[in-house]
Amino acid sequence: MLGLTNIFKYKKSTLLFILVSAIFYLWFAYDLVRTDILKLVLLYIALFIFAFRIIKTSGFYFRILVITAILFRLLFLFAIPNLSQDFYRFIWDGRMILEGFNPYLFTPDSFINNNEFPVAHAQELYKGMGSLSSSHFTNYPPINQLCFVIGNLFPGKSILSSVIGMRLLIIAADLGTLYFGKKLLERLKLPSNRIFWYILNPFIIIEFTGNLHYEGVMIFFLVWSLYLLYSKNWQWAAVIFSCSISVKLIPLMFLPLFFWWFTKKQELVASIKKLILFYAITIFTVLVFFLPFFSMEFINNYSKTVGLWFGNFEFNASIYYIARGIGYSITGYNEIAIITRFLPIISVLIILGFSLFKKNITIPKLVTSILLAFTCYLFLSTTVHPWYVGTLVALCVFTNYRFPLIWSLVIILSYLSYSGIGTSDKSENLWIIGLEYFLVFSAFIWEVILKKRLPFL
Template sequence: MQLWKLYKVPLLLTIVSLILYWFFAYDLIRTEYSKLITLYSLLWLLFVLILKYSKHNIQLLAGVALLFRVIFILAIPNLSQDFYRFIWDGRMILQGFNPYLYTPESFITAQEFPIAQAQDLYKGMGQLNGSHFSNYPPINQLCFVIASLFSNSSILNSVVVLRILIIAADFGTFFFGKRLLQEFNIPVKHIFWYVLNPFIIIELTGNLHFEGVMIFFLVWSLFLLHSGKWKWAAVVFALSISVKLIPLLFLPLLFKYFKKPFAKGIDLKKLISFYAIVGTTTILLFAPFFSSEFINNYTQTVALWFNNFEFNASIYYIIRELGYLFRGYNEIAIIGKILSVIVFLIVIGLAIFNKRKTTKALIINMLLGLTCYLLLSTTIHPWYIATLLILSVFTNYKYPLVWSFIVILSYLAYINLNKADKSENLWIIAIEYVVVYGVLIWELFIKKRVKQE
């Protein structure tokens, strides 16, 4: 009763949120757009209110964040099909197959079923996913194997194991993120913009996207780097790359981070050693799968994201329309390559012209570099915003937080699935990016000027 008297409002908000999360997990179909938007918006409202009334009670907020995740424990993901491929890859490895050398489609077409529930898994992942080689790095594959070790014949049980791994990673991020915030003299409560965010709970715990595991290793690596333990930081950074490749984008930004003690200039020996440890560790992790065929399959599969796939893009869609206007067809293969080069040049520019050599300055450059990458990409799935969101926690920028709310509109792209025209609704995407660009421009170019005036 004492607890209820002290925390009546946040506890009531938590109970209502738990009910809404239950409906989201067990009573929502992806194409129920009104229900999807309504539930998500209400959860966001409650999330903001919970933070308002409990912002100084770290233990209570951490407990609430755990409860919200536990609600999903027995739920089959309803907004993504990717987990079927995760289970497929894990079971294939246990059967002695290299998942980078075979497509699920090749077995199903030949009427061969090398793993339990092969047909169900292929049907679940869909033809598009099943027709490509795996592009998930080795630590990601290890998570899939762990799920298969604990459950090699039940899809639901495999889902439960995968979900436990992601929840554990989220609280690892909470632990190291909290310590990093303390090092920066930033209020610890800021970590809950990530840990308690409905976007993170739904996309990572709910839909089983392993950005959460990659983010855990990334934040851990940043903490080690800030603590001066750069060799271990390099090893952990390689683990992050070996979950998702996106941290590769951040490597050039470390160019000026390693400064000589008691002198000006860059400590090239330490910098090169850091890169060498990251490279060697990553190669060793990929080594069990290595072959010339693996290299060919993997590079071609990764290239698809730049040269073939398109979803929820912004700048690319504008350029694509210009291509249609002047060329008469989709120039994605050319546009994708050009945009990739532009992103690379921007990241190099951020690395070269960075004057401050602090961990916080490094994180800000990571945030800006990743922002440019996402805004120039041909494919932006909602869960890609997760990395942007965690980086923003350590800065004063809030546009990733706004994006984590408005990105739910991208799911309305599926509104045309049952129609003759299955293309995305560009008006909906336009609304999403008008909001995102509006907040971004305000924070980067207008806010400081207004304050100065």
């Protein structure tokens, strides 16, 4: 094993890449606004290039890469997120719970419009989260809410102190993903260094640690659950999987894909019992997590809010935008209400197809099915925020597919909508979105349909 002296002697280029990347991350964290598109794109691309070189030139030396991953995340510690304003709502929800309010029963508007300020820095948080968030009930599940509460317990009562608290939780989750991801790769006899394509990916560092998106916590529980499942500890795998659902609801759609994992021909009756128990434990645990917030008003508010996010908003879509364009050409109107009736049905059919006709009897096959099913879901969605792609990046390290890495690079193009490039009303430029998805679909077709490896990954 290389000693510290030999690292400086033989890994000078790696250390240089790390140093320059650290400077660029500091620049990104503390001297960038999302409307400064040229700086945003150039820094982002440079960080990707340097991350690629760090992984390659390090010889996958584990200690260097782990220290580097922690360092890059800690550089963001005192920065206010600059690409997303969602964190203001996270702080609001956490402080609401600490003040004894049920966050699912009140919108921020309901307080501020009546000149009521239920939490510290209420006006600043309200202004920061924006009118879209403040006018709706929260849609974040209970474990996510717990993270908001813990973040707000960090010493100090400022917005920055809450940001630091939440950021430390997300960093801890990433380290947990590193730990269980490496162990799972080793158990599967796959190269354990693959995990660094997730851990050192600038997209993951910026979107999760930098912008405080809790997909990183959801992914931690998901990877941990897969590790437990492989270790034949399926009861605890169900509990941990329910934690993943209780951070973000997305893993709910993965449940049908576990069908073949449990259904063995040799012991069909016993296998079906295990499958039913796995589902029962998962759903029961999720319900227990929701129990402290339960009321009929909660059910009404939460179902409406979740429905809004899935059927009323549009951002960075692909197939949906094509369908919308066809609708405009035929009727002259945005037919989102009609289109969103059919696209979810197609998503469900695809998931059922992967569940019933693809035998997911090994972890790599199961993860591949989850990866491809979720990819199709995102292709059919009306809204694809950049951080949604993080789940694909995490899953791909356990498969032979690398198109999510391409997506994690070109997803930066979606942020160009905030500058209104090429438009008169600050809306999305569909040419830019088209370029993003041309590259993503090309990589997807190359790997999944043509079954060829990307030559540079």
